[in-house]
Amino acid sequence: MNAALPLRTVHGACPHDCPDTCALQVTVQDGRAIRVQGHAEHPPTHGALCTKVSRYIERSCHAERLLQPLKRVGPKGSGRFEPVGWDEALGAIAARLQAIAARDPQAIVPYSYAGTMGLVQGEGMAARFFNKLGASRLERTICATAGGEALAATYGAKLGMHVEHFAESRLILIWGSNSIASNLHFWTTAQAAKRAGARLVCIDPRRSETADKCHEHLALLPGSDGALALGLMHELIHNDWLDHDYLERHVHGWPGLRERALQWPTERAAAVCGLQPEQIRALARDYGTTRPAAIRLNYGMQRVHGGGNAVRLIALLPCLTGAWRHRAGGLLLSSSGWFVPARDDAALHRPDLLAARQPRHINMVTIGDDLQREASAAFGPKIEALLVYNSNPVAVAPHGARVRQGFAREDLFTVVLEHFMTDTADMADFVLPATTQLEHLDVHTSYGHTYALINEPAIAPLGQARPNSQIFRDLAARMGYTEPCFADSDETLARAAFKPEYVDFDQLRAHGWVKLPLPDAPFAHGGFATPSGKAMADAPGLGVPDHVPNHESVASAPALAARYPLAMISPPPRNFLNSTFVNVDSLRAIEGEPVLEMHAGDAAARGIADGMAVRVFNDRGSCRCRCRVNGRARAGVVNALGLWWRKLTADGRNVNELTHQRLTDIGRAPAFYDCLVEVEPAER
Numbered sequence: 292m293n294a295a296l297p298l299r300t301v302h303g304a305c306p307h308d309c310p311d312t313c314a315l316q317v318t319v320q321d322g323r324a325i326r327v328q329g330h331a332e333h334p335p336t337h338g339a340l341c342t343k344v345s346r347y348i349e350r351s352c353h354a355e356r357l358l359q360p361l362k363r364v365g366p367k368g369s370g371r372f373e374p375v376g377w378d379e380a381l382g383a384i385a386a387r388l389q390a391i392a393a394r395d396p397q398a399i400v401p402y403s404y405a406g407t408m409g410l411v412q413g414e415g416m417a418a419r420f421f422n423k424l425g426a427s428r429l430e431r432t433i434c435a436t437a438g439g440e441a442l443a444a445t446y447g448a449k450l451g452m453h454v455e456h457f458a459e460s461r462l463i464l465i466w467g468s469n470s471i472a473s474n475l476h477f478w479t480t481a482q483a484a485k486r487a488g489a490r491l492v493c494i495d496p497r498r499s500e501t502a503d504k505c506h507e508h509l510a511l512l513p514g515s516d517g518a519l520a521l522g523l524m525h526e527l528i529h530n531d532w533l534d535h536d537y538l539e540r541h542v543h544g545w546p547g548l549r550e551r552a553l554q555w556p557t558e559r560a561a562a563v564c565g566l567q568p569e570q571i572r573a574l575a576r577d578y579g580t581t582r583p584a585a586i587r588l589n590y591g592m593q594r595v596h597g598g599g600n601a602v603r604l605i606a607l608l609p610c611l612t613g614a615w616r617h618r619a620g621g622l623l624l625s626s627s628g629w630f631v632p633a634r635d636d637a638a639l640h641r642p643d644l645l646a647a648r649q650p651r652h653i654n655m656v657t658i659g660d661d662l663q664r665e666a667s668a669a670f671g672p673k674i675e676a677l678l679v680y681n682s683n684p685v686a687v688a689p690h691g692a693r694v695r696q697g698f699a700r701e702d703l704f705t706v707v708l709e710h711f712m713t714d715t716a717d718m719a720d721f722v723l724p725a726t727t728q729l730e731h732l733d734v735h736t737s738y739g740h741t742y743a744l745i746n747e748p749a750i751a752p753l754g755q756a757r758p759n760s761q762i763f764r765d766l767a768a769r770m771g772y773t774e775p776c777f778a779d780s781d782e783t784l785a786r787a788a789f790k791p792e793y794v795d796f797d798q799l800r801a802h803g804w805v806k807l808p809l810p811d812a813p814f815a816h817g818g819f820a821t822p823s824g825k826a827m828a829d830a831p832g833l834g835v836p837d838h839v840p841n842h843e844s845v846a847s848a849p850a851l852a853a854r855y856p857l858a859m860i861s862p863p864p865r866n867f868l869n870s871t872f873v874n875v876d877s878l879r880a881i882e883g884e885p886v887l888e889m890h891a892g893d894a895a896a897r898g899i900a901d902g903m904a905v906r907v908f909n910d911r912g913s914c915r916c917r918c919r920v921n922g923r924a925r926a927g928v929v930n931a932l933g934l935w936w937r938k939l940t941a942d943g944r945n946v947n948e949l950t951h952q953r954l955t956d957i958g959r960a961p962a963f964y965d966c967l968v969e970v971e972p973a974e975r
């Protein structure tokens with residue numbers, strides 16, 4: 292660091308798909324970012340970042356950053372590209388899109404998710420572009436819609452406790468979440484509660500790093516959470532640990548739910564969950580008799596066939612006990628619904644540009660199959676072009692072999708906006724270099740807290756990289772779109788994102804963040820966001836929730852289970868964020884290689900020892916992992932950690948080789964953790 296040159300600090304926001312949405316403080320010297328820190332004054336961040344984003348500069352200034360547009364010169368997927376100018380790339384892309392759109396714009400599909408969660412560089416200018424084009428609409432289901440729609444069916448919106456209030460809870464159930472890895476700042480709050488005497492219970496098939504530090508760990512079978520919730524309800528009813536007044540006033544459909552729960556005696560629930568009845572009784576006693584009791588539910592438990600029903604059941608638990616009466620009681624799955632009134636999505640996305648057209652929907656979960664479908668009345672036109680941004684589908688989408696076959700179609704025109712040559716960029720016709728969070732303006736909401744944040748550009752774009760917003764602005768101009776909204780600057784987009792009466796842009800700019808005005812204990816007196824104001828135990832079109840077994844389980848698919856007896860879950864490791872950061876050497880060095888955790892008995896039965904290379908396989912494919920017999924896997928379940936870049940593994944594959952494209956009960960979401968496999972030593 293050159294002491295002579297002045298230092299400047301810039302307000303930032305972590306762009307990643309993480310509930311914590313940290314406020315960043317970026318230090319700049321001589322036009323270069325030299326430090327990224329958590330902002331000390333932003334309450335949820337309290338000055339700390341996770342290891343991954345502490346390395347954000349290493350990622351942004353990586354030697355392999357894409358710095359110029361590239362055009363494919365070899366066969367599809369050969370990885371042979373040559374640099375081209377922006378003019379040539381944009382001109383060729385616009386010409387191809389126009390030719391396809393002249394036949395049917397629905398043959399063009401956007402594919403994006405939460406590589407950045409910013410409202411400007413996410414679906415800002417991009418949404419305007421695709422609305423004007425009349426392209427297929429993408430169902431952005433790959434992560435959270437099973438639980439999100441279930442929560443909305445129950446409470447009317449994706450609302451819950453404020454994360455800060457968990458510090459005052461006396462009992463916290465950490466349900467389907469490895470908070471230490473994926474929600475670190477919540478974990479800090481839970482630890483404060485623990486120091487003040489709270490009891491922490493972790494509900495997770497895996498003995499995660501978080502489970503290690505809780506008082507109790509219930510290692511249930513994947514996909515059995517709905518049965519556990521019903522077993523708990525049965526005990527709450529049996530022991531009359533119910534808040535009858537709350538149920539009477541604030542819950543619709545309680546008699547039906549009560550009847551359902553009575554069909555789930557503890558022994559029945561325990562058998563489905565692979566737990567002892569006494570474990571369920573003890574948890575029910577804790578939950579029924581401790582005030583205030585809070586549940587941190589997270590998305591890990593809804594990636595199974597019955598994920599939606601399970602979330603509905605768990606979300607009703609605090610209604611049975613009246614836990615909502617206290618601000619430190621209730622449940623938090625997502626806080627994103629608090630931002631809905633504050634957002635101005637119509638101003639930002641301009642759905643009016645669709646001009647009464649109603650393009651078909653493509654579900655991002657089934658992209659593997661959909662890329663291989665021919666035109667039909669039911670499907671619509673064959674997919675001829677994909678524009679990928681903020682996502683790495685070739686690594687993250689289920690049934691990898693199908694996804695790769697789809698992307699390998701020579702007649703498919705694929706454009707990928709990226710920071711790096713990912714597995715998906717390898718399959719592109721054009722790769723366009725995008726800026727990182729250090730280089731562009733954005734504004735952010737959060738799904739784990741209730742502050743809006745701003746991210747100011749700290750440095751100039753590296754090389755020829757352009758913000759996503761700029762790339763879509765440039766493409767719109769090439770397509771001949773003349774509406775003034777296509778000339779809006781990023782600042783205009785950022786100002787349009789929020790309604791000023793909720794989030795004033797100038798205040799956001801001055802402070803870096805703005806807290807939404809919110810009730811302290813949101814449902815203390817009912818007041819759910821449903822039309823009746825009641826929590827819906829019986830929801831229109833969905834009825835009363837029940838346990839829904841996995842697609843792939845002994846009960847639902849016995850013949851399959853005979854061949855593939857192990858249930859595989861594939862939760863994230865601490866040092867990657869989905870497939871982001873896998874190419875950051877210092878972080879990959881910590882994770883080492885793809886790991887499969889196995890129970891000692893399951894390993895021994897297959898002649899597998901700790902540290903051996905293993906092959907995990909089923910009818911869809913296989914991948915190679917390093918086996919760890921480390922006490923973290925329960926019997927019958929294997930844990931494959933991480934969404935590795937295929938090209939950075941020993942066999943050029945990752946865990947999504949094994950997963951399938953079948954959808955959840957609610958929300959049309961993926962069932963990544965509902966997957967049967969077998970394991971054998973890699974070298975026989």
Ligand SMILES: Nc1nc2c(c(=O)[nH]1)N[C@H]1C(S)=C(S)[C@@H](COP(=O)(O)OP(=O)(O)OC[C@H]3O[C@@H](n4cnc5c(=O)[nH]c(N)nc54)[C@H](O)[C@@H]3O)O[C@H]1N2
Pocket residue numbers: 308309310434466467468469470472473474494495496497499512513514515516589590591592593595860862863864865866867868869870964
């Ligand atoms: N370090 C890191 N942080 C991340 C991510 C990352 O990749 N790395 N990903 C981000 C994203 S995109 C998201 S959506 C969130 C996800 O955040 P969470 O929903 O909290 O997900 P995970 O931390 O993946 O925790 C999932 C936990 O659920 C467990 N689990 C799996 N199946 C079941 C089940 O059937 N029942 C129950 N009860 N538990 C189950 C897994 O073992 C794992 O410990 O995290 C975000 N944060």
Ligand SMILES: Nc1nc2c(c(=O)[nH]1)N[C@H]1C(S)=C(S)[C@@H](COP(=O)(O)OP(=O)(O)OC[C@H]3O[C@@H](n4cnc5c(=O)[nH]c(N)nc54)[C@H](O)[C@@H]3O)O[C@H]1N2
Pocket residue numbers: 308403404405406407412433434680681682683684687688708709710711713725726727728759861862863868869870871934946947950963
């Ligand atoms: N087996 C299995 N599969 C899973 C999961 C699992 O737990 N198990 N988790 C699922 C979940 S929860 C999710 S959310 C999905 C995540 O899937 P994705 O949303 O695809 O997430 P990432 O893998 O992080 O890829 C994001 C990409 O966006 C790029 N990017 C970041 N910022 C920008 C930007 O400003 N501009 C552009 N153009 N690009 C940018 C990054 O470089 C990165 O390559 O994966 C899902 N897949």
Ligand code: SF4
Pocket residue numbers: 305306307309310311312313340341342343344345475476868
């Ligand atoms: S990934 Fe999560 S914990 Fe890490 S800096 Fe970003 S928001 Fe904070």
Ligand SMILES: [Mo]
Pocket residue numbers: 308433434435
């Ligand atoms: Mo996610």
